[in-house]
Amino acid sequence: MEYPFKEIERKWQKIWEQKRLFYVNEQDNRPKYYLLSMFPYPSGTLHMGHISNYSIADAIARFKIMNGYKVLQPMGYDGFGMPAENCAIEQNSHPKITTYQNIEKMRGQFKAIGFGYDWDREFATCDEEYYRWNQWIFLKMYEKGLVYKKSSFVNWCPHCKTVLANEQAENGYCWRCDTKVIQKEVEQWFIKITDYAEELLDHSKLGKWPQRVITMQKNWIGKSYGIEIFFKLAGSDETIPVFTTRPDTIFGCTYMVLAVEHPLVKKLKIGSQYEEEIDKFVNRIINENKILRTAKDTEKEGIFTGKYAINPVNGKKIPIWIGNYVVMDYGSGAVMCVPAHDQRDFEFAKKYNLPIRIVIQNWDKTLKLKEMKEAYIDDGIMSNSEQFDGMKSRDAIDMIYEWMEQKNIGIKTVNYHLRDWGISRQRYWGTPIPIIYCDKCGVVPVPENQLPVKLPENVQVGKTTQNPLKTASDFVNTTCPKCGGPAKRETDTMDTFFDSSWYYARFCDPKNDKMPFDKDIAAHWLPVDQYIGGIEHACMHLLYARFFHKFLRDIGLVFTDEPFTNLLTQGMVTKDGAKMSKSKHNVVDPQYIIDRYGSDTVRIFMLFASPPEKDVEWNDEGVKGAFRFLNRIWILISEKKDFLINSPTNYNEDAEISQSLKNLRYSTHHTIKKVTEDIEDRMQFNTAIAAIMEHLNNVTAFKVDENCSDIEKAIYRESVEIIPKLLSPFAPHLAEEIWEMLGNKPSIYESGWISYNEKFLIKDEILYVIQINGKIRSKITVGLNTSKEEVEKLALSDKKVRSYIEGKEIKKVIIVPQKLVSIVIN
């Protein structure tokens, strides 16, 4: 017989809603705990990854509630974005219609699983009341000079006439129409996240974050110290700045390479005999897929410009080349090349027969030009470097910095790998960028009181191959806020990462129509105490959100430095060792599992299968095991409830009782301790659930009946009554039901967590393991307060031990209190 999970789950979901258990406010004077899971993109159905993520969060939420916190656990939807737009195109519908339909479906699923959300705070980022504040924040950033427009090269599909993200142009072909992707120069809006690079590099104000994520962010930001050196263009006053981290190699610089996009390229080629060839080369390279072009194993290619630069340290003329391996958006887009000491330059110089000059000798001074098969990139002894000769190259670096700054040929600089964030998308389903172009006034930001700039609805999505907003003439044509003359609106929309960069703050005050959120209300809830989501967001969403938070702090809206105190990155749900995906045909539909076994079973399985940070391998049999576990509990309570209700609740704690009864009581208190610590200190739910299973085994093995003594009945009752409590974070519906069956007043979440009694964890006998020369040879049981000397004496007189040590010399006896005796003999 299966326990009636359907009725039970429906019943308690209704009661929780009636009691408004998960709705919180600022007036409530319990301490706050803000728990947030990354909100989903509304695809219409929850997948196993969501269930896993949200089950982890819900377990923590319920545990915290029982420990006296008011837990803010909100839920919403990341509604905008290309997948939603494409989904609508496929269904020949409109994204607004399909997105809100999908949200409806997902809300239904969330409620059927019984997650403890404050539904009063629900919103979607595509709600007009939400995205207007995207625009407001954008304008604040604009005011602060953090927003600018520049043209940059992007992946462009000539057939679809749209910008593609890197992952949509992976092999150089459009994911949708298989057209070869080209690089196109497009005007785009950028946000100066690099202004915050230094602060984003500081992770010291965070609580518990996975080291992995911190390292990934550090690498992504990629700080490097170096110097910008000014080279002069020969026969001109033009200066070409070049960034290097190796000024110690400057005397070995034998040529210079510019990126194809470098502004100087156009100037240099004019009047040059190479002009035509340069044009051909530059056009070819510029149109190549940028990811492929800048991959390490792509062959280096270049072309001579016919012009020269002057190496400022020795006045030598060096040829200026243009090359495919130099990127425009790092440093200055120009590099000084030292082929002897840089592998890329070495390969390039070999290919094009450019001079190579050793300026750093290895420690044996045996480096010879003719024998070099690769660049010598290590430290060494300075040579061919005039006054620096003979110094250790590492020591020379600082001296050269100083020397160059004194001579005004360079400035010490810090460079970051992090680039400014391009937020323009030539797509419909996103937040309109609140900018107006006026022929007279130029670029004019939309005044605050004219927000929101509404996304027009009467746009035929997918019917055009250009940015759909361009076809909405009612939208595009407007009047200039400054001069009142005719003007045009910006038709690009925002990257959806903009939306998700501050949603955690909106949840604090989701209905506010005067501000993104009230700063005092937000101060009450922020920062998020525990954030939970996938590691794939390490360098995107999590970095953007940290940046936003610092910006919001700088404009006085929040008062902390970091948005998320603790971060938990949960693993994926896999099947047959691979991430579930339609193309691999290994998707398991959570709805089917929930219909068959119930929400509690799915939660227990997910949490029990592995620790939260690790991947969970889906296993049909494992789900049955989880279901079996819950059934065993149900049967136990059903059979014993009358007996239990009639059993006494109190007993004399100091009474002498049998060993088996002592063991049961030990199991009870030990399990409370184990489960509490596993959740609180370690967030390791698999071992917590294992401990409950073990305890259940102990309880069912203990036979009771009407003839038992009162004290037996009382200890047995206690051992059963902790089960609903310990189960409440993981299988909430069943926990409530059996809690009620045992004669308690609902809800269990209003009843508080349980504590254990240290007294019952003390065993009156201690088992000592006896090792002889490192091997376990015997075990002895001694009284609790047996002294070290006594334990040693008992161990040495143990029959088995004696047979081993007879006639041997005892060299050493080590006693680890409460644990073991280690005897060393020869």
Added chain:
RNA sequence: GCGAAAGUGGCGGAAUUGGUAGACGCGCUGGACUUAGGAUCCAGUCCCGAUUUAUCGGGGUAGGGGUUCAAAUCCCCUCUUUCGCACCA
């Protein structure tokens, strides 16, 4: 290539501080109940070898070496896997 993490039975995993390796669950084997079992319950289940079979010995945490009375745990080398970065000057 660089960086990080990990590697434990047939499987998922446990061992929290260097102290009884394999908790808990799945699967499997045997048994009970049964018209039936894909339900439930009971027993067994790391490998090898003995045996008096409710016993004993040996081996064992990717492989090799080391530190220690004692290593899955600490150190060194090798291999494998996963993840991240990848011409960043």
